[in-house]
Amino acid sequence: xxxxxxxxxxxxxxxxxxxxxxxxxxxxxxxxxxxxxxxxxxxxxxxxxxxxxxxxxxxxxxxxxxxxxxxxxxxxxxxxxxxxxxxxxxxxxxxxxxxxxxxxxxxxxxxxxxxxxxxxxxxxxxxxxxxxxxxxxxxxxxxxxxxxxxxxxxxxxxxxxxxxxxxxxxxxxxxxxxxxxxxxxxxxxxxxxxxxxxxxxxxxxxxxxxxxxxxxxxxxxxxxxxxxxxxxxxxxxxxxxxxxxxxxxxxxxxxxxxxxxxxxxxxxxxxxxxxxxxxxxxxxxxxxxxxxxxxxxxxxxxxxxxxxxxxxxxxxxxxxxxxxxxxxxxxxxxxxxxxxxxxxxxxxxxxxxxxxxxxxxxxxxxxxxxxxxxxxxxxxxxxxxxxxxxxxxxxxxxxxxxxxxxxxxxxxxxxxxxxxxxxxxxxxxxxxxxxxxxxxxxxxxxxxxxxxxxxxxxxxxxxxxxxxxxxxxxxxxxxxxxxxxxxxxxxxxxxxxxxxxxxxxxxxxxxxxxxxxxxxxxxxxxxxxxxxxxxxxxxxxxxxxxxxxxxxxxxxxxxxxxxxxxxxxxxxxxxxxxxxxxxxxxxxxxxxxxxxxxxxxxxxxxxxxxxxxxxxxxxxxxxxxxxxxxxxxxxxxxxxxxxxxxxxxxxxxxxxxxxxxxxxxxxxxxxxxxxxxxxxxxxxxxxxxxxxxxxxxxxxxxxxxxxxxxxxxxxxxxxxxxxxxxxxxxxxxxxxxxxxxxxxxxxxxxxxxxxxxxxxxx
Amino acid sequence: xxxxxxxxxxxxxxxxxxxxxxxxxxxxxxxxxxxxxxxxxxxxxxxxxxxxxxxxxxxxxxxxxxxxxxxxxxxxxxxxxxxxxxxxxxxxxxxxxxxxxxxxxxxxxxxxxxxxxxxxxxxxxxxxxxxxxxxxxxxxxxxxxxxxxxxxxxxxxx
Numbered sequence: 043x044x045x046x047x048x049x050x051x052x053x054x055x056x057x058x059x060x061x062x063x064x065x066x067x068x069x070x071x072x073x074x075x076x077x078x079x080x081x082x083x084x085x086x087x088x089x090x091x092x093x094x095x096x097x098x099x100x101x102x103x104x105x106x107x108x109x110x111x112x113x114x115x116x117x118x119x120x121x122x123x124x125x126x127x128x129x130x131x132x133x134x135x136x137x138x139x140x141x142x143x144x145x146x147x148x149x150x151x152x153x154x155x156x157x158x159x160x161x162x163x164x165x166x167x168x169x170x171x172x173x174x175x176x177x178x179x180x181x182x183x184x185x186x187x188x189x190x191x192x193x194x195x196x197x198x199x200x201x202x203x204x205x206x207x208x209x210x211x212x213x214x215x216x217x218x219x220x221x222x223x224x225x226x227x228x229x230x231x232x233x234x235x236x237x238x239x240x241x242x243x244x245x246x247x248x249x250x251x252x253x254x255x256x257x258x259x260x261x262x263x264x265x266x267x268x269x270x271x272x273x274x275x276x277x278x279x280x281x282x283x284x285x286x287x288x289x290x291x292x293x294x295x296x297x298x299x300x301x302x303x304x305x306x307x308x309x310x311x312x313x314x315x316x317x318x319x320x321x322x323x324x325x326x327x328x329x330x331x332x333x334x335x336x337x338x339x340x341x342x343x344x345x346x347x348x349x350x351x352x353x354x355x356x357x358x359x360x361x362x363x364x365x366x367x368x369x370x371x372x373x374x375x376x377x378x379x380x381x382x383x384x385x386x387x388x389x390x391x392x393x394x395x396x397x398x399x400x401x402x403x404x405x406x407x408x409x410x411x412x413x414x415x416x417x418x419x420x421x422x423x424x425x426x427x428x429x430x431x432x433x434x435x436x437x438x439x440x441x442x443x444x445x446x447x448x449x450x451x452x453x454x455x456x457x458x459x460x461x462x463x464x465x466x467x468x469x470x471x472x473x474x475x476x477x478x479x480x481x482x483x484x485x486x487x488x489x490x491x492x493x494x495x496x497x498x499x500x501x502x503x504x505x506x507x508x509x510x511x512x513x514x515x516x517x518x519x520x521x522x523x524x525x526x527x528x529x530x531x532x533x534x535x536x537x538x539x540x541x542x543x544x545x546x547x548x549x550x551x552x553x554x555x556x557x558x559x560x561x562x563x564x565x566x567x568x569x570x571x572x573x574x575x576x577x578x579x580x581x582x583x584x585x586x587x588x589x590x591x592x593x594x595x596x597x598x599x600x601x602x603x604x605x606x607x608x609x610x611x612x613x614x615x616x617x618x619x620x621x622x623x624x625x626x627x628x629x630x631x632x633x634x635x636x637x638x639x640x641x642x643x644x645x646x647x648x649x650x651x652x653x654x655x656x657x658x659x660x661x662x663x664x665x666x667x668x669x670x671x672x673x674x675x676x677x678x679x680x681x682x683x684x685x686x687x688x689x690x691x692x693x694x695x696x697x698x699x700x701x702x703x704x705x706x707x708x709x710x711x712x713x714x715x716x717x718x719x720x721x722x723x724x725x726x727x728x729x730x731x732x733x734x735x736x737x738x739x740x741x742x743x744x745x746x747x748x749x750x751x752x753x754x755x756x757x758x759x760x761x762x763x764x765x766x767x768x769x770x771x772x773x774x775x776x777x778x779x780x781x782x783x784x785x786x787x788x789x790x791x792x793x794x795x796x797x798x799x800x801x802x803x804x
Numbered sequence: 805x806x807x808x809x810x811x812x813x814x815x816x817x818x819x820x821x822x823x824x825x826x827x828x829x830x831x832x833x834x835x836x837x838x839x840x841x842x843x844x845x846x847x848x849x850x851x852x853x854x855x856x857x858x859x860x861x862x863x864x865x866x867x868x869x870x871x872x873x874x875x876x877x878x879x880x881x882x883x884x885x886x887x888x889x890x891x892x893x894x895x896x897x898x899x900x901x902x903x904x905x906x907x908x909x910x911x912x913x914x915x916x917x918x919x920x921x922x923x924x925x926x927x928x929x930x931x932x933x934x935x936x937x938x939x940x941x942x943x944x945x946x947x948x949x950x951x952x953x954x955x956x957x958x959x960x961x962x
Binding site: 058 | 828836840841842843844846847848849851852854881882883885890894897898899901903904905906907908909910913931932933935936938939940941942943944945946947948949
């Protein structure tokens with residue numbers, strides 16, 4: 043075997059996905075395909091009110107229906123799980139509602155039957171009697187509202203920075219994060235100019251085409267969970283905690299995912315399936331519908347206030363940000379979004395005085411969690427709209443204004459962490475070049491006006507998190523990579539195989555990636571936040587190096603050349619036949635220093651930075667407000683791409699998804715009830731929504747701590763899209779939109795208002 | 805749930821088969837009983853294209869198509885492969901990386917084949933128009949357009 047370690051044939055190659063054949067032939071394995079003998083189907087009965095005490099639940103008619111095996115309420119759950127509250131940040135979410143419901147769509151009861159149609163019909167026969175309570179839906183109102191969603195805060199204890207919230211009551215504030223750098227107050231007092239703007243984002247959802255699905259299979263003293271999850275290790279640990287069992291009695295398996303985007307993290311249907319399986323002693327499958335996704339997990343609506351002090355020559359000297367995140371009725375990972383994204387709320391700029399307050403709020407809406415960007419797209423929307431507004435007020439070109447304030451490597455970010463391997467300047471410059479920013483631009487004529495806009499954003503990788511990998515070299519020289527990273531479409535199986543093939547110098551085709559199975563694959567924090575290429579990629583690299591070192595040692599022991607002897611020959615010589623294994627293990631946890639509670643300062647707040655920028659050209663129809671994107675340019679720093687083709691699809695796919703959140707996607711509510719919970723009423727981008735010109739570029743860059751110079755890419759394409767479009771609309775027709783989505787109606791209303799003829803509100 | 809099941813007979817991927825179906829069963833559920841999971845119910849409203857199945861050679865939404873109605877029909881699913889090899893469309897999807905999670909891919913493959921049967925040399929606009937009833941949340945749309953064009957040239961040169 044060859045033992046070279048330099049980057050060679052495998053890295054930077056656009057191998058087709060390892061599972062490509064199974065996906066185009068319809069044979070790829072999803073939980074959706076799976077059926078077990080004697081399996082029951084569960085259908086959920088959900089709350090129809092936003093906030094209420096449960097007076098009673100009448101399940102008699104459902105229970106009496108022929109074919110119904112059982113109907114379960116919280117009382118039954120508590121018999122097998124005495125304290126059935128779960129959650130990654132707070133233990134606030136009950137498996138089925140106990141005493142109270144806190145949002146429309148909250149699970150209240152579960153019907154089990156061998157025929158899913160019977161279960162569905164029976165669930166409609168359940169009647170709950172509610173004593174309705176005042177509800178709060180708006181994040182600003184939630185700060186001071188009389189309606190309180192949770193009597194007492196119950197932080198999970200996993201995160202040290204949430205401990206101070208333990209036992210707080212009479213508040214909807216689930217986390218109050220603050221960052222202080224320099225002296226913003228003094229800077230505002232002495233400023234040439236001060237500008238303040240407020241922005242709002244709407245609630246949207248992930249909507250993977252594979253809805254939520256989990257199967258729990260009880261054994262004698264074990265439970266196996268087959269689930270469409272991005273976080274197998276979390277599910278195992280959380281279910282083991284709920285059951286008070288050791289981890290090794292809980293097994294969690296995931297095949298492929300039909301999309302995740304942050305929806306399928308932590309506990310979704312798993313705990314309910316486990317409770318039902320333990321009550322009935324039968325395998326239980328709960329497959330949610332498209333509609334049920336709208337009640338399960340969403341992206342935070344946010345209210346963002348941002349204020350800057352600037353000098354006449356265009357230097358930002360201070361920035362103050364206040365962000366209120368509408369977390370819905372259960373915290374999920376919202377408090378992490380509040381903090382981990384909150385600290386970049388001032389943007390990719392070098393600002394001496396920064397003050398950030400970021401609040402996670404409970405409301406009586408469906409819960410909000412992580413959605414492709416972990417809060418960053420909401421923040422970039424605010425700070426890049428605001429930055430453009432500053433530039434225009436000062437009559438400085440928006441690109442030039444950004445240049446003057448850009449955060450460069452070696453300079454401290456708002457947390458005090460010195461920037462490293464962050465090609466923010468290159469992203470801006472490549473964007474400007476691709477957009478021909480310094481060339482004359484056709485501004486259109488008549489009723490069609492043209493404009494262009496850019497925006498850039500940064501994101502810190504979540505920290506500190508651990509990945510562990512095992513590489514098993516089999517006796518014929520083929521190899522298995524065991525890791526708990528979930529391939530939900532981002533191509534992680536392919537990237538991990540390329541990394542192992544590179545280190546071991548064996549053909550890509552000889553590598554198999556073993557799918558997450560907690561009995562088999564080792565711990566991984568989760569597949570989220572664009573962390574897998576960097577964290578798991580490093581773990582796989584180290585495990586492969588460990589295996590390679592052992593192969594070299596074996597060759598030495600056998601007195602043969604490690605360079606020229608085939609791996610199969612080494613095994614044959616050692617064991618006298620095709621037998622044995624060489625197992626390499628690797629783990630990875632990057633360095634991290636927690637942020638100071640009062641100032642948010644840390645010398646090392648993230649293992650790496652993601653940078654994404656977007657430029658757009660638009661045509662606005664002044665008679666209708668219709669905005670047509672004629673060009674969309676995405677530029678990002680992804681380090682060295684492991685697989686350039688997959689990286690490009692990730693960039694463009696992320697940008698198109700964000701385009702939906704920008705132009706039309708919006709959950710609408712009436713008294714907490716989602717009024718557009720279907721694909722008929724909630725439109726997502728289709729093939730005709732793609733701009734005629736769509737370009738993607740990964741800039742020259744290298745992440746020195748990443749595997750072969752790589753870093754994460756899954757979210758970077760989302761960052762700049764929304765403000766770039768808003769900036770371009772302003773450039774075209776001179777109106778500034780501060781609320782999403784940027785619908786034709788919103789544009790038209792703003793244009794009417796701008797010429798002093800505002801339209802009546804509906 | 806009380807209506808009596810009835811026996812239907814049909815051709816499934818070239819083989820004669822029969823099944824007992826109740827009036828409320830849809831085509832996707834029926835196919836699952838034959839171990840075919842490529843047609844997937846996602847939106848449940850015939851809007852996303854994930855459940856695409858060919859009935860007598862025409863694409864339908866399997867989630868809205870009652871199983872009982874296929875008595876005597878010829879059903880083709882994405883799994884059907886007379887040669888055991890990928891066809892030009894599937895090969896092109898692999899080469900262009902025209903999918904991410906793969907959940908919607910069978911629908912796109914079947915619709916792209918039908919498009920190329922009707923129009924061997926479609927323009928970008930033709931492709932966008934024809935595939936507008938299929939949704940891909942991963943948004944691999946640019947790659948899908950490229951794959952359909954590549955498949956068209958593969959088929960013309962075959």
